[in-house]
Amino acid sequence: MALKIEEIKKGKINLTNPVILYESPDYKVAWVGSAEEFIFRCNAYLISSGGINILIDPGGIQHFPQVKDRVTKIVGNPANVTHIIAHHQDPDVIGSLPEWLKINPEITVITTPRTKVLIPYYGFDRENVNWLDVSPLDDTIIDIGNSSTLIFLSAPFLHFPDAFVTYDSRSRILFSGDIFAAIQNRWELIVKNMEKHKNEMMYFHVYYMASQKALKYFVNKVSPFNIKAIAPQHGSIIPEEFVKTALDFLSELKCGIDLLYEESPVRSIMDEIFGEN
């Protein structure tokens, strides 16, 4: 099996190295995120297809040395990164972009027009960057060779108004940015207990996501895809066995403006995750 997620669940993970999520002779997908113990731990991912190396949500400036180290272990030289995907503009997602552009000024940055307006404020000249615009019409698709296309799907107001996600047709992993993210006292790379994980996702989504309407619209859009795993920017990767549960859960979740005039469930969720002090 090229998809390694079931193997990873059983084995011991060495987080000083990249963790290979999908592997075949011509194609690799790896977790290359940050390893510090922090409830807001950041995931970054790399897709490597021949000479094309796509880094997804590389993280903040403080993550740069360790993400670069993990990426280098796969691609040999960090200058071999050809594309960077920025699912939205937050510092934990893309604050390290100026460092990556110093290493390879030819990198193509894949993002949405409204994100493109904001991320140059991290400190680089927008005119000197190769941009690939992701359309809000869900018709931006790139062929990355080895029978793979990346499909970019808009995710309005989840949480940025012009956020999007990436579906890899080869590994069938959905890279979801902040959607399906979780805040976890104890992080694990792959979800094992989905009931516990629902609460950890809820804690994140009630604050950060705009509304149930936005989530439902998004879930309806991605549900027809054959999704073997969901890889968010925070928290654990959701394996295939829990994908439908996760989609159903978010589709019905009240969050954001839904909760403005209701009693927030956050207090009880916090007690469940962190214990009552």
Ligand SMILES: [Fe+2]
């Ligand atoms: Fe964010």
Ligand SMILES: [Fe+2]
């Ligand atoms: Fe984030």
